[in-house]
Amino acid sequence: MKLVAVGRMKDKNERALVERYLKRLRPGLDIAELADGRGSADEIKRREAQAILSACPPQAFVIVLDESGRNFSSPALSEAMAGWSALGRPLCFVIGGAEGLDASVMARADAALSFGTLTWPHMLVRIMLVEQIYRAQMIASGHPYHRSGRP
Numbered sequence: 001m002k003l004v005a006v007g008r009m010k011d012k013n014e015r016a017l018v019e020r021y022l023k024r025l026r027p028g029l030d031i032a033e034l035a036d037g038r039g040s041a042d043e044i045k046r047r048e049a050q051a052i053l054s055a056c057p058p059q060a061f062v063i064v065l066d067e068s069g070r071n072f073s074s075p076a077l078s079e080a081m082a083g084w085s086a087l088g089r090p091l092c093f094v095i096g097g098a099e100g101l102d103a104s105v106m107a108r109a110d111a112a113l114s115f116g117t118l119t120w121p122h123m124l125v126r127i128m129l130v131e132q133i134y135r136a137q138m139i140a141s142g143h144p145y146h147r148s149g150r151p
């Protein structure tokens with residue numbers, strides 16, 4: 001699995017949180033950090049889009065993180081990831097930068113995942129996504145890490 005993410009995570013506390021889950025992931029997740037685009041908002045999105053699309057493997061099943069995406073429960077995301085993985089294509093998650101994702105990236109996406117209608121900073125989204133991928137793996141393996149607390 002791969003994560004293509006705009007922006008360099010410089011804060012050591014944020015990096016430690018990503019690392020906490022990253023080291024437990026099976027299969028693992030390779031993170032490709034892309035430089036923030038420069039110029040006007042449109043130029044930034046277009047330049048970042050070129051870099052994002054180049055970083056996504058050609059055959060990848062691309063899952064963009066976007067407010068407009070589907071709001072999964074954690075068990076539903078676990079099930080969806082199992083289904084996507086069964087397609088035999090590498091999974092590639094994408095997190096945009098401060099200006100969001102360009103229409104060309106949205107058009108390339110095979111699925112879109114939302115963390116609600118609130119706008120989150122992209123570094124927090126990265127931390128939350130890595131935790132949710134770990135949670136999805138724990139749910140799939142029947143590990144008690146995830147406790148739904150619901151009947």
Ligand SMILES: C[S@@+](CC[C@H](N)C(=O)[O-])C[C@H]1O[C@@H](n2cnc3c(N)ncnc32)[C@H](O)[C@@H]1O
Nearest residue numbers: 065066067095096097100114115116118119120
């Ligand atoms: C600061 S946000 C960009 C906000 C931008 N104005 C937009 O319209 O997308 C940076 C990135 O974080 C991710 N993100 C932020 N909030 C999100 C949410 N609620 N659900 C899923 N992804 C989110 C998206 O990948 C987004 O491109």
